[in-house]
Amino acid sequence: MDIQRTFLIVALAIVTYALVLQWNQDYGQVADNPSVTISSSAQQQPAVQHFNTVNTTDTKNNEDFSVPAAVANASQEAPNTLNQDLTPSNTGLIYVKTDVLELAVDPVGGDIVELKLSQYPRQAKNPDIPLQLFENSSERVYIAQSGLMGKNGPDASGERPHYSTEKQYYQLVEGEDSLNVDFTFSKNNVNYTKRFTFHRGYNQSCTERQIEQRKKECMNELGYQIGVTYLVDNQSNENWQGSLLARIKRDGQGDPSSTTATNTATYLGAAVWTPDEPYKKLKMGMMDDKEFKQKVEGGWVAWLQHYFVAAWVPDSGTTNTMFSQRRVEPSKFYVVGYASPEVQVAPGEHYQFKSTLYAGPKIQSHLKKLSPGLELTVDYGFLWFIAQPIFWLLTFIHSLLGNWGWSIILLTVIIKLIFFPLSAASYKSMARMRGLAPKVQALKDSCGDDKQKLSQGMMELYKKEKVNPLGGCLPILVQMPVFLSLYWVLLESVEMRQVPWMLWLTDLSSKDPYFILPIIMGISMFVQQKLNPAPPDPMQAKVMKMLPIIFTFFFLWFPAGLVLYWVVNNILSIAQQWYITRKVERAMATKA
Structure with a gap:
């Protein structure tokens, strides 16, 4: 004994x-700490940005997988536009503030290039400094991008559209539960509106103490969801053809939100929902070796870090092409996203592309309601069936x-x-x-x-x-x-x-x-x-x-x-x- x-x-x-x-080893990713350099001249680029096309398509793999027509035919020079680099300019940013989010949108392309979580301090000893989730600087790149691709998509022509807004600063004021911010652009008699919809994160009836304690009964499940809607108004004499491309772009640096000090790290990398695996990890090492592409009905694609997640969630009724991509040297950016099916808009008709971007804490009840399987991004490991009841x-x-x-x-x-x-x-x-x-x-x-x-x-x-x-x-x-x-x-x-x-x-x-x-x-x-x-x-x-x-x-x-x-x-x-x-x-x- x-x-x-x-x-x-x-x-x-x-x-x-x-x-x-x-x-x-399983959940932590070794950061390659790339030297991501955005020169001062690059940050002062003209308003219209060009794609840096890198075609890494394996024609052998294309025999078993075909991208949507709107994606495959977007450009003769770049048949696979999933690999195009939508480069934000960080020029004349548009700022939006809610009670839980502080973000900046680049009017060139309408990408979210900065996002801070005002209810989650970076460090407990500095409660007034919020954790920054998205960033586009010389030190770190982590942004959420979206654009209209395909034959007539304004983002597929080699230039990114320069949207206009009524104001440069928007805020969700007291008494309002939601806020719409419209970015408008016109080309070839087609009017485009890229609408961001924001929601209040906490019920206004809650006290400051309850909000400070992040009381569950006070939290609005829509607070960290950003609705992204493209409204296409075709006033031309020809059919408009295009599709929605939404993606998350990140460098390979470590996790800035991790607070562990035991030489451990929670999972840092991408994940995607598939019919066979409701939570399929796309580790950075895996993305280095092989690109992921699969058609999925509904689903989601996300980037995970300790405590927080960013996820694109398409319309549940559509079949989309989920993909991952590792950029080649020297950029060394990881890209995950999805491309929607191509649609045609007749002359005089309207059409809406809808998607949801979640950017915030891994609150299981909120994630589960947004999309099935998204709550699994709270990764409890192989003993999840015991951990969930304990939680x-x-x-x-x-x-x-x-x-x-x-x-x-x-x-x-x-x-x-x-x-x-x-x-x-x-x-x-x-x-x-x-x-x-x-x-x-x-x-x-x-x-x-x-x-x-x-x-x-x-x-x-x-x-x-x-x-x-x-x-x-x-x-x-x-x-x-x-x-x-x-x-x-x-x-x-x-x-x-x-x-x-x-x-x-x-x-x-x-x-x-x-x-x-x-x-x-x-x-x-x-x-x-x-x-x-x-x-x-x-x-x-x-x-x-x-x-x-x-x-x-x-x-x-x-x-x-x-x-x-x-x-x-x-x-x-x-x-x-x-x-x-x-x-x-x-x-x-x-x-x-």
């Missing part, structure tokens, strides 16, 4: 560390208590109660083993160096006393998936980001700044060891004494919320084990 228990705990330590490394229970408790720290403590108590019978069986087995320690020592003294005789004697002793030497192992193994699932819930859920508990713990999603909780956790592990039977082998005893120190070191950089769970769990375990040990020892003493 001592050997098995020691092996189990050592294995637990190794598995915990291996989990950290494997998570980083639901945690959020339910929070709705009652209003504090995430106390919610984690109550969740720990509930989980402990659920596993109480298993834990009790484990502690009873350990208590019996502890009670047999004098007999085991006497057996060792009588057997001397005869290992085989000692092993046989111990097995007979266990059989006589009705003690299962492996009785304490299974309950611990059963609880491991719950611990790992909770780890991912606390690491990936944006609800945990920068939320305080009390005193010095102002951010449960990052490490304890003073390492107080990890130290308490190490002390609690040491106390637990004192309640367990001591290993008869001196080397095992030394290893056991080192484990609290090793685990304390591991937990120094773990999210404070997870360490809080482990501390509370240890304290409850100590109380339960102490009670059961005393009860079993009394029973054994009476029997003797």
Whole structure:
């Protein structure tokens, strides 16, 4: 039993560390940190921008896949316009502000080149500096683009349309729940209106305190959704043909929103919905090796980072071409998006292309309503089927208590109660083993160096006393998936980001700044060891004494919320084990 228990705990330590490394390998992407240079002259380009066409189409692959006609026939020089580089100019930007978004739109092409999340500070210590999701600068490129392609599309001719607006600054004022911002352009007797629709993120009846705490009942699920509608008014004498192209363009730099400090990283890369896989990852390494193209009815395409996501969601009733592309040197940009089917607009007729851009936090309830499978961008790993109920229970408790720290403590108590019978069986087995320690020592003294005789004697002793030497192992193994699932819930859920508990713990999603909780956790592990039977082998005893120190070191950089769970769990375990040990020892003493 001592050997098995020691092996189990050592294995637990190794598995915990291996989990950290494997998570980083599977979900973290190594940033290639390209030298993205946008010269000052480039930022002062003329209003009309040209495409930098790069045709990376593999004609062999085209035998099995054909792009929509509006895409394939857009330009004889560039038959595959999915590969065209719509380059924003950052000239004369149009600014829009809502209660949750601050963004800038380039009138040349109508791309969103800047977007800040005013309700999510970049750092907790600087609450007035919002996290910037989209950016188009010499340091970082991450933008949302859309355009009309095809035979008559204004973005397919080699130049980007220069839209006009009534104002340069728009704001969603008090009393309004939505805001439309129209970008207009005319060419060849065809009038185009690119309309952005914004919504209020929080109900106006909520107090500033409720908004500051991001109360679920106050949040509007449309707050981070940006409606993008193209209105085509064909006043020419010929049919108009075209399609919508929407995409996300990003460089290969690291995740600026990640707050982990355990050498881990959540998934950074693209994802797409397909009929076979409702959450198909397109890792950057995969995009380097092979482009993705597939026709999908409805669906979505997204770019993920820690806590936040940007996603294009087309009309659910259309069949679109989802694609990914890695730009060749020297630009080194990753591109994911979709192209809609081609449509024809007769003379004197109107047509609307509709799409939705989500740019904001990974709030599962909002994402799920927007498009099926989009909530899976909150990536809980292979134990998602355990993590999801844990997340639901945690959020339910929070709705009652209003504090995430106390919610984690109550969740720990509930989980402990659920596993109480298993834990009790484990502690009873350990208590019996502890009670047999004098007999085991006497057996060792009588057997001397005869290992085989000692092993046989111990097995007979266990059989006589009705003690299962492996009785304490299974309950611990059963609880491991719950611990790992909770780890991912606390690491990936944006609800945990920068939320305080009390005193010095102002951010449960990052490490304890003073390492107080990890130290308490190490002390609690040491106390637990004192309640367990001591290993008869001196080397095992030394290893056991080192484990609290090793685990304390591991937990120094773990999210404070997870360490809080482990501390509370240890304290409850100590109380339960102490009670059961005393009860079993009394029973054994009476029997003797």
